Amino acid sequence: MVDDTHFLPFLLQIPATPGEVHLNAGTLSPTPLPVMRAVEALRHCQASTPSSFFFFETSRRIDASRRALSRFLNARPEDIFLLPNVTTALNVVMQSIRLAPGDEILTTDHEYGAMRILLEHVARRDGSTVRIVNLGNCLQDPGEVVEAFRRSISARTRVMFFSHITSASALVLPAQSLCKLAREHNILSIVDGAHAPAHVPVDLNAIDADAYGANCHKWMMAPAGCGFLYARPSLKPKLRPHILSWGNGDYDAAQPADPDAPAPSGPWDLSAGCTRLQYRLEYLGVYDRTPQMVLPEVIGFLDQIGVDRMRLRAGALARFARSILGDIGWVCGNSPHQAMSGCMSIFELPATIDPSTFAHQLWTRHRILCPVTRVGESHFLRVSTGWFNTTDQIRVLASALKSMT
């Protein structure tokens, strides 16, 4: 049963293009109107008082946004770095660490392709190896995932890298238990949390990863270009920027003893309110950071709806999708364990369908956006149901699928 009554006023705040169905919060969500108005006001300011906005406004607004996000995710503001996306965040971490020849990075066979490229690059660079935990046999219980990692740890394992929610298979992994396991073995835990904030509860203090990168432009509904890195204090002295700019005048000197010390001030306010490390990692030259400045409005909007309530509706929509697509013969591939299954649903593509063209056809013929994902040799249609989607949109998807198979 999907309850619309509480949500109607909020659904009216979600922009939509008539005739289009977007079931893909897993890539990007729509931007709610109050957030869009906030970002447009900032862009207006930026456009009409360009350099002064950049020199004097940016740092103050980034600071307020960082504080709002820190409260939302239960972390200290000095451990949070606002960056354009999770790709940037996890590149900072992986490009910073140095492994010895023969060391191992332990990861799963369900990681996002771009992250696998990053892990393999780091392994090649350092003469280390990427060792894979096969998640295919761990779908019944989160404890099986922890045991599979435990069995794969060797004396050479230095890093455990895993998604909090896997992209292609929509599996919610037991992030906190995996980070605990890593710590017990003195292994760095690096979490790709791209899909997690506002999708599942994320308490960064409790998860206790060494590093956790994520996007706010997926389930939190921030405008595109808003992601973050959380770094545990013990990891921070190791972090090096992957882009050198004004924050790195001392890049070749010894690493600062206290990365949380205030950044040196300059003639403008570029580093005001930042720690030294935040200025080092976040200042990437001039670009549009307004999406990173509106987290107070993003979180304010989610709080108005009620984050728990929002998740309940998204979960109910996921169950509705699984049931109605099941009725027309689409087989759900999600984990049967409730704790491992969130608001993304995956359905096996029938053998008669060409996986390389199907998502494109769904869009061009029916104006429905759902990606096709791949795990090993299997292909899935991935249906993300955000709280802002509706049962009618899922019915439209079902009837399109019926006509295409």
Ligand SMILES: Cc1ncc(COP(=O)(O)O)c(C=O)c1O
């Ligand atoms: C698990 C996972 N990691 C990383 C990313 C990369 O996100 P972005 O392109 O916003 O950096 C994605 C994107 O969908 C993802 O699903």
